[in-house]
Amino acid sequence: MVIPLDNVVLTGACGGLGQALAQHFLATGSRVALVGLNRPVLEALAAQAPSRCRIYTPDVSDSAAMQAMAGDWIAQMGLTDAVIANAGVAGGYDTAQAGDLAVFRRMLEINLLGVATTFQPFVAPMRERRHGLLVGVASLAGWRGLPGNGAYCASKAGLIRYLESLRAELRGSGVGVLTVSPGYLRTALTAGNRFAMPGLMEPDEAAHRIAQAMVRRREHCVLPWRLGLLQRLLGWMPAAWTDALLLRQPRKPRVGEPGATPIPGLTSSHEKN
Template sequence: MGLHNTYYRNAVVTGACGGFGQALARELIASGASVALVGMNRPLLEALAALAPERCAVYQPDVSDASAMQAMAADWMARHGAPDLVIANAGVAGGFETGMAEDLAVMRRMLEINLLGVATTFHPFLQRMLSSAQPAALVGVASVAGWRGMPGNGAYCASKAGLIAYLQSLRAELRPTALTVHTVSPGYLRTALTAGNRFAMPGLMEPDAAARALLRGVQQGREHIVLPRRVGWLSRALSLLPARLHDRILLGQPRKPRAGQAGATPIPGLVSEQKASE
């Protein structure tokens, strides 16, 4: 059952052209909200905006570019006012090997998008949301991969672990206000980010179901939302194992494709270390 009743009136969704982002946008649009659709694929974003042209706008900034995000926020708030929901969903994933020089650029770009991009998403809205004194929510999409490092996935795990810590800090700072902070930790969602995975994905969840669960959880005031919950239980159970045994189990799994390998997902704005130094 959808959330097509009184819900958030004004939402911002980054990564709105990914599978999860599209599902979130569709659910919010169907509920009657005005939605700022932020992403890199204009045709997909425009198709979403066509569902409610009078309530949607399309933006294509680099989420790690603070000036571009401030311009986006200023335009949206001039049209629709301060949002009561901001979902920082934009993210990239990919395998990583410290010994490969070209992968250092992958790590830098992943941290820029997955970690810095959340702060640059929240920043331009924060003061207006606080000054409204109305209940509102900031949502950061992290991952269960941020709970523990995994072989061949160091950049992604580090970016999501950093995000979880950042959201904890922000939540503590905003306790005295009407603005809440929510950490979402998906396991495996059936999206382009997992399409190239060559390992088992327990609890694989459809993005539409995940979007509804996220929005319900935020509406219910849950500060930590795991999608699906059983993946969180499995991850916690594995964490009880001795570290050497835990690592041995993970080392036996196929690794996520690195940038440039078959099945790897694109990383927007990725520049190799060699080119960056020229």
């Protein structure tokens, strides 16, 4: 089944994958709501097709702000064909560090709660129209816990289960749910990684494959599929073996360490801990 994607809402439009997705849909003639926190980046994207774009800069975990965004977009551009919840943050985590609890909380707010607040205003209109697609960008890191990456893995594992639940609830309604599980993409979120990143993909290629999965009404999209297969194989190994293998790898930088990416909404005191 092939569906039109003439009207798209995209969060996380400032990041590497988000910009690639925005450029893809703008190039195909779609109307695109560009949701992110870096206004200059959003303005540069919108300049490619100003009559088909609107810029929004809410905190995706703020339900009132996301409802206002959705209401304005629908009023200005009409009902939405697809909502892509792409906003996300990443960072290392150490349970022994009290300051990292704030990192954990904020990561859950953005990576998990932010998807629900993004989808919520669009579900009823889509269901009433019996047409629409909800896309959640999860991660292969949600398939298995990784040492030093517990907050990110937990947020993405929770997202995968949330999307699974939502898909079951909407089955037969005409509204589809697509779970995207990327591996390593060449973006700011991976730039500081000190460990091997097998299957590293360019954002443009990932965006193209995600768009294909959307048009074909897929329910799952793994990028790249070979890394997904490797992840499955690791899951079949005894946990002690996999843990021993993973513990040899350098850990993802924590907030405040060299190579770490900033997490919006954290106070400076949290970032120093």
